[in-house]
Amino acid sequence: MVLIEKEGIPAVCIVGSLLQRVAANVYRGAKFADLPLAVVPQDALTRAIADYRPVFEQSLDSIVFGLTAWRPQSQATGISPATPATFVYQGQDYADAMQQMNEAFLTNRWGDGLPLLPATKERVRWLLTGTDRAPDEMVAKVPPRGGIATPAAIAIVAAMAGCRPEYMPVLIAIVEAMADPRFQLAESSGTTHASTPTVVINGPIAKQIGINSSYGMLGPSAEYPAGASIGRAIRLLLTTLGGVIPGVTSVSVMAQPGRYTGLVFAEAEDLMPATWEPLSVERGFARGANTVSVFTVGGSINIVGHPDDHVAGTILSLSKVMGMPYENYWNAADEVGWLIVSPWAARTFAEAGWTKERLRRFFFEHATAQYTKSGFLEAGHRYRGEWAAWFEAAAAEAALPIALDPDKFTIVVAGGDHPRHSAWLPVGVGGQGKVTREIRLPANWDEVLRAAPKFWSER
Amino acid sequence: MSTAVGPAEAGPVTLEVFNPVGATEVGTIPAPRLDTLNGKRIGLMWQGHYRGDETFPYLQELLQKRFPGATIVPYQQVIEPTQAAIIAGAGKAAKAQGLDAVILGNGG
Numbered sequence: 331m332v333l334i335e336k337e338g339i340p341a342v343c344i345v346g347s348l349l350q351r352v353a354a355n356v357y358r359g360a361k362f363a364d365l366p367l368a369v370v371p372q373d374a375l376t377r378a379i380a381d382y383r384p385v386f387e388q389s390l391d392s393i394v395f396g397l398t399a400w401r402p403q404s405q406a407t408g409i410s411p412a413t414p415a416t417f418v419y420q421g422q423d424y425a426d427a428m429q430q431m432n433e434a435f436l437t438n439r440w441g442d443g444l445p446l447l448p449a450t451k452e453r454v455r456w457l458l459t460g461t462d463r464a465p466d467e468m469v470a471k472v473p474p475r476g477g478i479a480t481p482a483a484i485a486i487v488a489a490m491a492g493c494r495p496e497y498m499p500v501l502i503a504i505v506e507a508m509a510d511p512r513f514q515l516a517e518s519s520g521t522t523h524a525s526t527p528t529v530v531i532n533g534p535i536a537k538q539i540g541i542n543s544s545y546g547m548l549g550p551s552a553e554y555p556a557g558a559s560i561g562r563a564i565r566l567l568l569t570t571l572g573g574v575i576p577g578v579t580s581v582s583v584m585a586q587p588g589r590y591t592g593l594v595f596a597e598a599e600d601l602m603p604a605t606w607e608p609l610s611v612e613r614g615f616a617r618g619a620n621t622v623s624v625f626t627v628g629g630s631i632n633i634v635g636h637p638d639d640h641v642a643g644t645i646l647s648l649s650k651v652m653g654m655p656y657e658n659y660w661n662a663a664d665e666v667g668w669l670i671v672s673p674w675a676a677r678t679f680a681e682a683g684w685t686k687e688r689l690r691r692f693f694f695e696h697a698t699a700q701y702t703k704s705g706f707l708e709a710g711h712r713y714r715g716e717w718a719a720w721f722e723a724a725a726a727e728a729a730l731p732i733a734l735d736p737d738k739f740t741i742v743v744a745g746g747d748h749p750r751h752s753a754w755l756p757v758g759v760g761g762q763g764k765v766t767r768e769i770r771l772p773a774n775w776d777e778v779l780r781a782a783p784k785f786w787s788e789r
Numbered sequence: 790m791s792t793a794v795g796p797a798e799a800g801p802v803t804l805e806v807f808n809p810v811g812a813t814e815v816g817t818i819p820a821p822r823l824d825t826l827n828g829k830r831i832g833l834m835w836q837g838h839y840r841g842d843e844t845f846p847y848l849q850e851l852l853q854k855r856f857p858g859a860t861i862v863p864y865q866q867v868i869e870p871t872q873a874a875i876i877a878g879a880g881k882a883a884k885a886q887g888l889d890a891v892i893l894g895n896g897g
Contacts, residue, residue, distance in 0.1 A: 332817075333880035334891045340820045341883075345892030348840065354895055361817040368894075375895050382844055390851050397890045398822050406815030412808040416808075419804045427804035440809055449807045477811035486807045502793035517872065570809040663873050762873070 332360035339367045339578045341365075342396030343388070345403075345710055346372035348581050351643065356516055359476030363404045364681075366396030367438050369436040393454055409478075416451075439575045442489070442565050443592055449489035457485040460495030461502060462772035470509030471501055474517035474579060477571025479505050484563070487570060491563035492555070500622060501560055503769040504529055504594075504690070505625040512664075512763025518626045519574045520596030524586040525758020526767070527564055528593040528668065530742050532610035536596030536770055538779055541787050543596035545746035548630055548670075548753065550591075553786045561592025568701065584627050593627065594753070595744055601673035602743040603680030609742055612686070613766040620769040626761025628658060631754045635677040638749045645679070645689065649696035652732060656699065659732040662757045664764050666733045669693075672745040690736035697739075698729040703782040802864040823890055832883055834893035836872045837866040839897045848892065862886065 331353075335342040345353045350369050357365040372378075374385040413745070419434065421427030431448055435441050448452070458465055459479060465482035472479050484501055493501065499642070508515045510529060518525045533543050542554035550558060568574040576582065582589075590764070597607045610621040633651050635644035652667065659666045669689075679689065733739060745751065772778065823829055834847060835841035841864065849861045868874055868882040875893070883891050 331879075331891075331893060333878075334883045334893075335820045336817065337880040337884045338820045339880075339891060340795075340822050341891040341893060344844075344892065344897060345896035349896045358813070360814075361814050362819060363815045363817055368892075377840065380816065382840060383847055386848055387851065388845055390848075393892055394826060396850075397892070400822055402819050404815075405796060406819055409812050409814050411812045412810045414808060416805050416807055417793070419806070421802050421804070424802050424804070427802045431804055431806055431862070433810075448804055449809065450805060451807075454807060471814070476813050478813060479811065483809075483811040486809050486811075489807075490809065513878075515875075517876075566809070571811040573810075582815055625863050639894070661872065710897075756894065758814065 331364060331365060332357055335362065335365065336360075340516040341629065342368050342393055344368045344371040344393070346370060346375045348652040355716065356474045359473040360472060361476065362402075363406065366400040368392045370641060371731065377389075382762060406424070420507065433688065439578075440566075440570050442562065442569065444590070447492050447745055449486040453489040453636050454482065454485045455491060457495050457498055459481065459490050459774075460778050462774065463770070470505050472505075472509070472567060472572035473522055475571065475573030476497060476619055477573065479509075479567065479571055480505065483571060486568065486632045487566040488559075488563045490566050491559050492561050493559045494556075495752060496778050496781065497556055497560050497563075499769050499771050499775075500531060501543075501563055501769045503622045504560070504564060504624060507622055507765045507767040508564075508634050509672040510561065510688075510763055510765045513624060513765050514760030514762055516760075518758060518760030519572055519580055520570055521759040522581050522583050523759040524582055524584050524628050525760060526586060526588040526592060527561075527761070528588075528624045528625045528755060529595075530562070530609055530668075530744070530746055531594070531596045532599065532608050532615070532623070533618060533620070533769070535620040535771070539571040540784065541594065543598040543744050547595035547744050548593055550744075551639065555747070555785065557594035560596055561594040562590065564592050564659060574723060580724070581664030588627070588630065594631045597742055598673045598747075600676075600745050601747055603677045605680050606686055606743065609740070610766060613764060615768065620771065621766050622769060623658065623764075623766040624761065625755075626758035627668065627755040628758040629756065632640045632758070633752045633754055635675070636750060637675045641678060641684070644675070645684065645692060648697060648754070649693050652697035652756075653699045654692060654756075656732070659699070660755055662733070662738065664736045664738065664762045665757060667754055668740045668742055668743050670742050670755065672749065673743055673747045673753060674749040675752060676681040678749060684740050687736075689741060692738045693739045694731060694736040699732050700729050701702060826852070826890065827854045829889035830860045830862065830887055832862040832867045832886060832888035832891045833864040833871040834867050834875060834879060834882075834891055835895070836875050837870045838872070839895035841870065844895060862888065865870065
């Protein structure tokens with residue numbers, strides 16, 4: 331809608347009542363103070379009301395109004411700062427003051443529901459020692475609301491999430507990557523789907539700041555707190571700057587636990603087979619470059635396999651798990667999912683002659699899904715063009731490849747060095763573009779690292 | 790500085806924290822609206838969700854009945870009915886097809 335209005339052509343958007351504020355956040359993020367919406371009952375769009383015709387007869391007036399007599403409420407322009415800049419809370423002691431702060435923030439719908447740390451001037455200043463970018467430099471606008479993410483604004487949510495200065499370069503790179511238009515962050519945040527940002531980190535910075543690439547890398551760890559803190563900061567950024575509020579501006583029906591901390595982990599570059607390239611190298615960066623690669627996933631499925639006993643059978647099992655009737659595969663322009671393979675399994679595959687490219691080809695050919703009638707029809711309309719004939723032929727067999735080409739399968743090596751488990755992270759909504767960004771380190775990086783505690787033990 | 794949040798202290802404590810919502814920018818002015826839809830070329834855009842394949846043809850009927858002089862361009866002729874295609878090219882498609890106004894949906 332905003333792209334059409336920017337061309338000078340009036341537009342009106344038909345939205346279900348549930349997504350009214352989601353749509354409003356999207357146009358505010360595009361710097362419109364106001365745009366017309368034709369709001370219809372949600373049930374008319376989800377088939378809960380079978381006969382939609384009376385609804386649309388009633389909505390015709392508001393649609394016509396939006397294109398003709400409607401006028402914006404305000405035509406003010408400029409940067410609107412956060413007001414007030416700070417809040418003051420008083421308590422009998424520090425814990426009581428923090429409690430006051432947390433209760434006020436919950437009332438404002440800021441946060442993830444868990445206790446927040448205070449973003450005081452001192453802590454924000456401390457976090458900003460981890461970057462040499464100007465505190466007020468615009469890094470990104472966070473949709474849907476369009477809050478401006480500067481290093482200072484990022485440091486505020488980082489402080490609330492429990493981050494440390496050495497996390498800041500990674501955090502800023504993730505924000506830059508997610509702001510890439512190909513990533514479709516607004517869609518990922520507003521959707522009814524459970525999609526959540528997922529980040530894999532390549533390069534020496536992963537070991538320098540303690541990003542887990544080993545046992546339990548998708549879960550909690552007191553040994554490796556960096557990934558969870560960084561992921562939590564991303565969620566807080568989406569909530570506060572982006573205005574992503576469940577049930578209001580984000581209508582994820584189920585959501586998922588990954589939305590608390592994202593899924594932030596490192597690739598196990600030192601344990602992967604010599605013949606396999608790290609994800610960052612596959613995406614055009616030099617080996618040893620510090621990068622973040624971003625994606626959104628609908629969840630995480632642990633797959634048990636026994637490659638030591640049967641390589642081909644394990645790979646076929648992986649294909650069968652991928653081949654579930656999961657409609658969002660059909661929305662995926664660039665990636666249908668990330669397959670996380672343990673270092674041990676990766677080496678076993680490689681020794682048996684399986685390159686990443688051969689695996690992707692196999693998954694393309696064997697990860698097929700049988701759709702229900704409604705899901706099938708939903709998927710089918712998307713390929714009326716060049717894929718029409720192919721789709722029609724595939725429909726006759728009712729088993730469709732989940733991806734249109736092998737490159738839509740991304741393979742990452744991580745997890746404990748154990749043969750029996752892999753994970754399939756199917757695509758959420760958005761998260762496209764295969765976006766990878768280099769992490770910019772500050773000139774004083776060595777100094778920052780010297781001050782960083784090391785909670786993890788070498789294995 | 791100390792990296793700890795701090796233990797409970799004796800006596801009243803004042804905690805000043807930053808507002809986390811960040812600044813925003815406003816300044817894009819919506820397109821001028823039309824006097825009437827009669828005689829205009831109205832494009833329909835469907836992003837591929839929530840019954841648009843049913844509701845847009847019916848909406849086309851309703852519009853044509855109320856504005857017989859308008860040209861209603863069906864969604865199939867405006868742009869590929871996918872969210873990705875609309876995000877990538879809705880504005881250009883509307884301009885290239887000489888549309889005077891656009892109705893898009895369905896956001897559910």
